[in-house]
Amino acid sequence: MERREFIQQSGRLMAAGAIINHLATPALARTSPVTDSAAPHRNTIPDFSGALVYTTTVQKNGQSVRIHAISTGTVAVTRAFRRERGGDLLRKVNILIDSHFTEFMPVWVWVIEHPEGVIVVDTGENADVLNPDYFDQVGMLDRYINHKTIRFGITREQEIDRQLASLGIEPNRIRSVVMTHLHLDHTDGIRHFPKTEIVVARPEFLHPYNNLPELYPSWFKPRLVDYKTDSVDSFGKAVALTDAGDILLVATPGHTHHHSSVLFQADDAHYLFAGDTSYDQSQLLRGELAGVNANQKQTRQTYEVIQDYATRHPLVYLPSHDADAANRLVNRHVLLQPGISS
Structure with a gap:
């Protein structure tokens, strides 16, 4: 279903008087960064309401590469948003009428300190999203949808620029910012990268789904990249983002029609920075679908592709909103054992 259809449904729903009370975001607490030496048990769910960084070091061709998971605030959505309720049409309505x-x-941003330069995957949220008038410029229906289905918690200190600075990563070290897709909790930090190359898959940029371009910076003109077919196992489409060819943008459609993920093929394991392919790893393994997805058939196919790749290579699966993803990153817990079919 395209965005126009979704908005039309929302308009009819609003006209019928389906209004949900929008509850206030809770106060934010602050926590300390977590690194390799102080990593919590993998089953521990940390408090994501403060600044939180997980760091691990992997090897690539004998060189050490640091990977950071940076929590840029938090997001909550209606339950029907995260988990499908009803058929293909009804699931969209349920997102809006769900009061729970x-x-x-977490809203993860991933940072790879690659020898060719730092690569940032997505940009997270910004604290202005908490302002009551933040969505005024996007139009009445889009404003209604976002106020009634999504809640954020973020402070200025949690935004990606401040957190990169705390890690000692200067803007001139950043090779590129790579977008998995163009939803606001992934694009609202773009404002902090005015002089950095921003990479988006061409079809995602030209044919987005439920994006809010009114919130983009006026200077936002990303470098659009085109996939090559059959260039990496399992994934039908991919494009290399490094000269070494060890970091790739791979097609993982479903959440949006042209959603992408970033694949880093390190020596010890491969790491898939998976955007919103699913909300957590268990959702992928159970075959459970999010209600908000653009195309459920594409999502199922993407699930199969990711699991097929995980049978061929040790794969650490890292969606953007998975509370346990950073623990899996630090502890190198793979999705499946290679050679064993799901």
């Missing part, structure tokens, strides 16, 4: 929200989930 999920727990607050």
